[in-house]
Amino acid sequence: MRTPYADIALEDVDALLQRSMKAFHTYARQPLTTRAQLLRAMAVALEAGGDALIRTAMRETNLPEARLRGERSRTVFQLNSYAEACEQGEWLEVRIDHANAAKTPPKPDIRKMLVPLGPVLVYGASNFPFAYSTAGGDTACALAAGCSVVVKAHPAHPETSETVAAAIGQALAECGLPADLFLHVHGKAPEIGKALVTHPCTKAVGFTGSQLAGRTLFDWACARPEPIPVFAEMGSVNPVFLLPQKLEADATALAEMYAGSITLGVGQFCTNPGLLFAPEGQGLETFLAALTHAIQQMPGQRMLHPGIADSYAAHRSKALSQSGVLSLAIGIEGSDPGSGVPTIASVEARHFLENPLLHQEVFGPFSLVVRCRDVQEMLEACRRLEGQLTATVMGTEEELAQSQELLEAAAAIAGRIILNGVPTGVEVCQAMQHGGPYPACTDSRFTSVGADGIKRFARPQAYQNWPDALLPAALREANPLKIPRTVA
Amino acid sequence: MRTPYADIALEDVDALLQRSMKAFHTYARQPLTTRAQLLRAMAVALEAGGDALIRTAMRETNLPEARLRGERSRTVFQLNSYAEACEQGEWLEVRIDHANAAKTPPKPDIRKMLVPLGPVLVYGASNFPFAYSTAGGDTACALAAGCSVVVKAHPAHPETSETVAAAIGQALAECGLPADLFLHVHGKAPEIGKALVTHPCTKAVGFTGSQLAGRTLFDWACARPEPIPVFAEMGSVNPVFLLPQKLEADATALAEMYAGSITLGVGQFCTNPGLLFAPEGQGLETFLAALTHAIQQMPGQRMLHPGIADSYAAHRSKALSQSGVLSLAIGIEGSDPGSGVPTIASVEARHFLENPLLHQEVFGPFSLVVRCRDVQEMLEACRRLEGQLTATVMGTEEELAQSQELLEAAAAIAGRIILNGVPTGVEVCQAMQHGGPYPACTDSRFTSVGADGIKRFARPQAYQNWPDALLPAALREANPLKIPRTVA
Numbered sequence: 015m016r017t018p019y020a021d022i023a024l025e026d027v028d029a030l031l032q033r034s035m036k037a038f039h040t041y042a043r044q045p046l047t048t049r050a051q052l053l054r055a056m057a058v059a060l061e062a063g064g065d066a067l068i069r070t071a072m073r074e075t076n077l078p079e080a081r082l083r084g085e086r087s088r089t090v091f092q093l094n095s096y097a098e099a100c101e102q103g104e105w106l107e108v109r110i111d112h113a114n115a116a117k118t119p120p121k122p123d124i125r126k127m128l129v130p131l132g133p134v135l136v137y138g139a140s141n142f143p144f145a146y147s148t149a150g151g152d153t154a155c156a157l158a159a160g161c162s163v164v165v166k167a168h169p170a171h172p173e174t175s176e177t178v179a180a181a182i183g184q185a186l187a188e189c190g191l192p193a194d195l196f197l198h199v200h201g202k203a204p205e206i207g208k209a210l211v212t213h214p215c216t217k218a219v220g221f222t223g224s225q226l227a228g229r230t231l232f233d234w235a236c237a238r239p240e241p242i243p244v245f246a247e248m249g250s251v252n253p254v255f256l257l258p259q260k261l262e263a264d265a266t267a268l269a270e271m272y273a274g275s276i277t278l279g280v281g282q283f284c285t286n287p288g289l290l291f292a293p294e295g296q297g298l299e300t301f302l303a304a305l306t307h308a309i310q311q312m313p314g315q316r317m318l319h320p321g322i323a324d325s326y327a328a329h330r331s332k333a334l335s336q337s338g339v340l341s342l343a344i345g346i347e348g349s350d351p352g353s354g355v356p357t358i359a360s361v362e363a364r365h366f367l368e369n370p371l372l373h374q375e376v377f378g379p380f381s382l383v384v385r386c387r388d389v390q391e392m393l394e395a396c397r398r399l400e401g402q403l404t405a406t407v408m409g410t411e412e413e414l415a416q417s418q419e420l421l422e423a424a425a426a427i428a429g430r431i432i433l434n435g436v437p438t439g440v441e442v443c444q445a446m447q448h449g450g451p452y453p454a455c456t457d458s459r460f461t462s463v464g465a466d467g468i469k470r471f472a473r474p475q476a477y478q479n480w481p482d483a484l485l486p487a488a489l490r491e492a493n494p495l496k497i498p499r500t501v502a
Numbered sequence: 503m504r505t506p507y508a509d510i511a512l513e514d515v516d517a518l519l520q521r522s523m524k525a526f527h528t529y530a531r532q533p534l535t536t537r538a539q540l541l542r543a544m545a546v547a548l549e550a551g552g553d554a555l556i557r558t559a560m561r562e563t564n565l566p567e568a569r570l571r572g573e574r575s576r577t578v579f580q581l582n583s584y585a586e587a588c589e590q591g592e593w594l595e596v597r598i599d600h601a602n603a604a605k606t607p608p609k610p611d612i613r614k615m616l617v618p619l620g621p622v623l624v625y626g627a628s629n630f631p632f633a634y635s636t637a638g639g640d641t642a643c644a645l646a647a648g649c650s651v652v653v654k655a656h657p658a659h660p661e662t663s664e665t666v667a668a669a670i671g672q673a674l675a676e677c678g679l680p681a682d683l684f685l686h687v688h689g690k691a692p693e694i695g696k697a698l699v700t701h702p703c704t705k706a707v708g709f710t711g712s713q714l715a716g717r718t719l720f721d722w723a724c725a726r727p728e729p730i731p732v733f734a735e736m737g738s739v740n741p742v743f744l745l746p747q748k749l750e751a752d753a754t755a756l757a758e759m760y761a762g763s764i765t766l767g768v769g770q771f772c773t774n775p776g777l778l779f780a781p782e783g784q785g786l787e788t789f790l791a792a793l794t795h796a797i798q799q800m801p802g803q804r805m806l807h808p809g810i811a812d813s814y815a816a817h818r819s820k821a822l823s824q825s826g827v828l829s830l831a832i833g834i835e836g837s838d839p840g841s842g843v844p845t846i847a848s849v850e851a852r853h854f855l856e857n858p859l860l861h862q863e864v865f866g867p868f869s870l871v872v873r874c875r876d877v878q879e880m881l882e883a884c885r886r887l888e889g890q891l892t893a894t895v896m897g898t899e900e901e902l903a904q905s906q907e908l909l910e911a912a913a914a915i916a917g918r919i920i921l922n923g924v925p926t927g928v929e930v931c932q933a934m935q936h937g938g939p940y941p942a943c944t945d946s947r948f949t950s951v952g953a954d955g956i957k958r959f960a961r962p963q964a965y966q967n968w969p970d971a972l973l974p975a976a977l978r979e980a981n982p983l984k985i986p987r988t989v990a
Contacts, residue, residue: 042910104988109933109954122923124933129913131946236724240889240940243947401728411969421972422530425617430964433972435610444988445597445612447964452728458619458961459731466597466962473946474954476918476935481899484909484921500592500932 019172022199024209030164030197031215034133037194038162042130045487046101046495048189049158053097055185056149057090060178067177071143074171076316076352081279082144089144092442093154099444099465100158103497106488107474110501122479125489128472130160131243132217135210137231138168138175139222140318141282147171148178148198151462152220152245157196159471161218164197166210170319172200207231212238218471221246222284222462224377225453232456245470247462250402250454251288251375252437255392255420257409260434261297268408269304272381273312275436277345277356280315281379282322285404285437288375290383291363291392302383305358306343313346314353317378323352326378330357333376338365342383354378363391367398389420396423401451401458404430404437427451429458507660510687512697518652518685519703522621525682526650530618533975534589534983536677537646541585543673544637544645545578548666555665559631562659564804564840569767570632577632580930581642587932587953588646591985594976595962598989610967613977616960618648619731620705623698625719626656626663627710628806629770635659636666636686639950640708640733645684647959649706652685654698658807660688695719700726706959709734710772710950712865713941720944733958735950738890738942739776739863740925743880743908745897748922749785756896757792760869761800763924765833765844768803769867770810773892773925776863778871779851779880790871793846794831801834802841805866811840814866818845821864826853830871842866851879861887877908884911889939889946892918892925915939917946 022030041049060067063086071082099105106127114121134156138147145151148165156163167175179198186193201207211219211234219235221228221244228246235244254272261268275287292298317323334341338361345356356379363386366372372382386392396405405424409417414433424431429450440448440463448463449455455462460470482491493499510518529537548555551574559570587593594615602609622644626635633639636653644651655663667686674681689695699707699722707723709716709732716734723732742760749756763775780786805811822829826849833844844867851874854860860870874880884893893916897905902921912919917938928936928951936951937943943950948958970979981987 039910107954109952111929111931111933119927121929121931122920124929124931126933126935232729233724236721236729241720241724241944243945414969414972422527425963429962430966431968432610432966433968435967439607441599441609441612443597443599443609443612444990445599445614445964447614447962449962451961456729457731459957461962464597466595469947473939474917474935474937474949475913476933478918478920479923480919480921481902484902502932 019176019200021201021203021206024205027206027209027213030199031133031213033194034162034164034197035215037192038133040192041162041195042160046103049160050097050101052157052185052189052191053093053100053154055188056182057093059181059185060086060149061090063177063181067174070177071171071174074174075143075318077279085142085144088442089149092145092151093149095442096154096158096465096468099468103488103495105465105468106497108488108497108499110489110499112502124476124478125485126474126476127486127488128469129475131471131473132161133215134161134163134218134220134471135216136163136165137221137223138165140168140170140322142222143171143174144178146222148175149182151467155467156220156471158468161471162195164199164210166207167198167200169200169202208234211235214240216242218242219244220462220470224248228456243470244456245460245462246456247284247449248453248455249284249375249377250404250450251373252285252402252404252406253289253291253396253399254287254406254408255396255424256290256292256301257389257407257413257417258293258295258297259410259413260408261292261301263410265297265300266304269301270308271436273305273308275438276381277312277379278438280317280354282318282377283438285440287406287437288381290381291386291395292383293386293388293392298385302342302360309343309345309356309358311346312356314348314355316350316352317354320352322377323354326354326376329376330378330380333372333380333382334359336369336372338362358383360385363387363395367395373399393420393423396420396427399427401454402428403448403450403454404428404432406432406435406437408434429454507664507688509689509691509694512693515694515697515701518687519621519701521682522650522652522685523703525680526621528680529650529683530648534591537648538585538589540645540673540677540679541581541588541642543676544670545581547669547673548574548578548637551665551669555662558665559659559662562662563631563806573630573632576930577637580633580639581637583930584642584646584953584956587956591976591983593953593956594985596976596985596987598977598987600990612964612966613973614962614964615974615976616957617963619959619961620649621703622649622651622706622708622959623704624651624653625709625711626653628656628658628810630710631659631662632666634710636663637670639955643955644708644959646956649959650683652687652698654695655686655688657688657690696722699723702728704730706730707732708950708958712736716944731958732944733948733950734944735772735937736941736943737772737863737865738892738938739861740773740890740892740894741777741779741884741887742775742894742896743884743912744778744780744789745877745895745901745905746781746783746785747898747901748896749780749789751898753785753788754792757789758796759924761793761796763926764869765800765867766926768805768842770806770865771926773928775894775925776869778869779874779883780871781874781876781880786873790830790848797831797833797844797846799834800844802836802843804838804840805842808840810865811842814842814864817864818866818868821860821868821870822847824857824860826850846871848873851875851883855883855886881908881911884908884915887915889942890916891936891938891942892916892920894920894923894925896922917942
């Protein structure tokens with residue numbers, strides 16, 4: 015794809031990150047309220063982008079208007095809710111241990127809180143032009159943590175990214191903060207990505223996208239003389255396990271629910287359910303008949319960009335050509351080569367278990383139904399899966415209560431376990447976990463959704479024997495910021 | 503050194519880690535109280551090792567009896583305090599978001615808590631045969647997190663490690679827990695370390711030791727098909743900044759305090775102050791005269807093992823031979839080649855700034871005093887240092903209040919900033935941060951001392967739309983474990 019925006023020149027990367035580091039030092043002195051004020055100003059500026067911003071995003075991403083309006087609202091909500099969390103300060107993990115002169119040796123006064131890592135490099139995501147791109151979750155978390163941000167725009171929506179970056183610039187100006195606190199570049203060439211990730215001033219990376227790209231960034235970051243943390247959320251197949259009683263009882267309703275989840279947003283969600291495991295039986299046949307019926311009536315829709323459509327077509331074909339795989343239902347194909355056509359296939363578990371290719375994500379509206387002999391075989395299949403963002407189990411209350419092993423196996427591989435629901439729809443709230451064992455992401459100990467995501471970009475710092483007046487406000491004895499603290 | 507304990511055979515590593523994984527699955531079902539019970543039983547078993555255990559450690563490490571008794575007490579305290587933290591449950595970071603059907607789309611019930619990563623590989627540390635070895639902080643944190651543990655004994659104290667491992671085995675039996683929950687091996691050959699780190703069942707690594715070894719483990723872990731987190735604490739030079747008024751006022755007292763800190767435990771602490779920055783002037787001359795006097799009267803003492811003594815001698819010589827470095831004071835040299843002789847040298851800041859070798863740790867009782875023109879040059883030097891576990895500033899209250907830039911520069915490079923104290927002496931308490939920017943450790947976002955160290959070995963897991971009865975106890979609506987939770 016031809017972008018009208020020029021890549022940053024390799025020789026300019028150093029100056030860019032030096033500027034980001036300088037702005038970071040200024041920003042690090044600002045109180046939490048200023049950080050929150052910035053996030054709120056960004057939310058306002060994003061909304062002020064109005065219809066024009068939505069139209070730009072529609073043109074660049076092929077996503078429908080309602081979806082983009084919803085995503086912008088979500089992004090505005092994210093900014094405001096992280097602003098609130100930032101001020102509220104629980105994420106600072108303040109611990110206070112008072113001195114105790116009676117101990118041998120005497121115990122000094124020690125206080126601890128999280129402090130920002132430094133400049134954070136954020137990669138825009140193709141499938142969330144607002145919520146996981148320029149002013150998205152990673153940017154919001156980094157700014158809340160007290161870090162400066164350099165965004166590398168996703169090349170599939172450069173103008174949307176530029177427009178949002180300009181809105182952020184306006185918010186910075188309104189808050190009297192340095193313009194360099196948020197820097198925005200284009201860089202389609204891999205050597206630019208490498209220069210950004212490996213620059214000594216870069217202190218962390220946030221990424222949402224493919225396994226290949228995420229792992230590349232991770233490898234660059236780990237090979238640095240000074241390794242830095244990378245939170246790369248790389249999607250997953252999000253297995254769903256259908257237990258027999260539930261399937262018997264609700265086959266048609268489940269099929270409709272899943273037809274919707276599989277095709278939502280042309281399947282371009284990292285929580286799209288790509289694998290459905292079910293035991294053979296009448297319930298499964300009814301479910302498949304209803305799912306087939308629903309999918310066959312759904313038209314293909316244009317995907318985010320031609321590269322993703324090509325990749326979907328290729329991976330879908332490859333999956334369909336595997337031994338034992340039967341095509342069950344294909345949506346209405348149009349003439350647009352950029353479209354992704356909803357597709358359901360099935361395979362017996364014995365074929366699935368011996369073919370790792372079928373365990374891989376096909377990014378788009380594709381799901382594979384794995385026919386299992388019984389629940390035991392479903393359990394076996396679950397234990398063979400790689401790390402996932404989510405795992406879902408559908409069952410009656412009675413059979414869930416009898417499925418401890420399956421629930422444990424699902425928990426072992428996933429960051430979030432959903433019962434009787436769909437994995438799509440990632441609520442922005444503090445209890446959300448968006449991440450999971452590799453290859454779902456590069457560090458399962460963090461999340462990219464919810465205010466706990468701020469902690470990806472901060473480190474604990476202990477202050478020993480400091481006079482009260484010199485301590486950061488969050489640590490002062492009188493607790494002037496009124497934040498929750500653990501005191502001993 | 504010849505160890506009477508055989509290395510594990512390479513072909514046995516797979517079975518070892520399979521056993522650890524199996525025990526992990528059993529342990530993961532146990533309540534927090536069982537984990538705490540195990541840690542407490544370990545503390546009792548360690549104390550039951552009595553004088554015999556201390557004598558074994560004395561013979562293997564050359565550390566004096568009082569130090570080893572103190573270290574064992576510290577280890578017992580650690581086990582008991584992490585047991586308490588484990589039960590208390592704040593570290594689980596429970597978040598509860600209740601359902602809200604009125605929202606569009608309806609918000610589901612989501613609850614989150616930390617769950618264990620899986621088998622953790624712990625490397626014993628040579629300089630802490632109890633507190634950072636077999637039953638040390640990493641092992642205690644991993645078990646508190648709900649992980650199984652495989653310890654690779656440090657080859658310098660194999661018998662101490664075996665004895666402690668046997669005590670842990672006894673504690674496991676008393677608690678009715680599987681023996682494989684804690685496994686203990688010897689493995690001097692690097693290929694064994696590599697096999698342990700890269701085995702698919704290994705899910706995290708804890709290490710305390712040299713930069714070279716820590717970075718090797720980190721590189722192995724990052725290059726795995728499934729990368730795993732490594733917390734490697736690799737020591738540091740722990741810079742100390744002496745401000746002029748304080749130096750003028752207290753030169754002699756400061757010199758005595760630092761003579762003690764520099765030589766404590768033959769300088770074999772990762773928080774040993776290896777660099778002292780001070781402005782030229784009468785205060786510095788008085789300080790140096792007193793420091794020289796104190797150091798010259800201190801005899802060399804036998805170091806942990808011949809390899810460390812050789813390394814100390816080599817690094818000390820190399821530092822002393824650098825351009826502009828003057829030897830100031832050398833302690834009393836004996837005939838024992840295994841000894842480390844206390845040594846103080848000085849250098850002008852201009853030489854220091856241009857010679858990175860002088861920024862490196864000399865592990866042992868060696869400190870370099872960097873003569874600075876003024877406080878501005880001290881600040882410049884601070885900004886050129888690598889990541890550190892600690893940084894210390896000595897100053898009057900008045901000059902500390904005027905030293906914002908220096909305090910910020912110190913904070914930017916260190917995990918813990920001490921005012922008017924010494925960096926040696928790492929209190930075991932929740933506010934402690936033991937870790938810091940690379941190369942002090944491989945992930946500055948975690949600590950290896952204090953109960954927050956448990957979080958190195960756990961990941962958040964979200965439970966969406968679960969019936970109350972099926973939820974882990976920590977997440978049930980009635981809060982039966984009475985743990986602190988964030989509820990919305």
